[in-house]
Structure formats: structure tokens, C-alpha cells
Amino acid sequence: MNEPSPSCQASDHDHANKSLPPASLARAAQLFRAMADAPRLRILDVLKNGELCVTEIVATVGQKFSTVSQRLRILRQEGLIVRRRAGNHLFYALADRHVADLILNALAHANELNAAPEASQEGDE
Secondary structure (H helix, E strand, O other): OOOOOOOOOHHHOHHHHOOOOHHHHHHHHHHHHHHOOHHHHHHHHHHOOOOEEHHHHHHHHOOOHHHHHHHHHHHHHOOOEEEEEEOOEEEEEEOOHHHHHHHHHHHHHHHHHHHOOHHHHHOOO
């Protein structure tokens, strides 16, 4: 059975020729890889409420200091969080509102998917 061919061309649409630079797509993929780890995402979620000392983050997520420190390093290298030193304390916060929006949107979408009735998922098999 032959499928019908599309009745329009990509050039018929203004947005069709507006692609992102490959470097921007690669950088965005790096950000998503950094957030694709549930424990790192948990840290980001904790920081969405504001700046915290590393000791507070460790207590909140219930993991070893060295483990949290490694996760914070990755998140900081990817530009998702920023660090501030005050005396002997290190404080971490989300880098900007974009990061908070990414986290809030991802978690909201995940909650919607989890709440979807089983019937709507049966058609995906």
C-alpha cells in the first residue's frame, strides 16, 4: 500500500528553515546528559528553592559528602549551578532561571506521564 505524499513542502513554512546551530544542539544535549541522572536531578530540585550550603545539600539528599561533592562538580562544570564561598562555607545555587524552568517543566511532565491512565499507554505497544 502506497502512502500519500505530503501536500506541502518545507519551504512553504517560515519556521522550516530556522534550525539551531549544531554547537547549540550539542551543548543542549550536554545539559540534558548532566540532568539525566536522578541523584543529580534531585540536587537541582533541592536548589530550586534557593541557595544552600553544601552541608545542607548533603543532609537533604541523605548521601555521603564525597558523593554529593562529585555530583555538584559535574553540575557546576555544565553550567547548571554556581558556587559561592563565604569563609569556610560553600554555597550552591541554580545558575539562572532557565535551569529552574527546565527542572520544573521536566518534573511536571514526568508527573503528568505517571498520572496518565494505563489505557492511554496501551496503544504505545
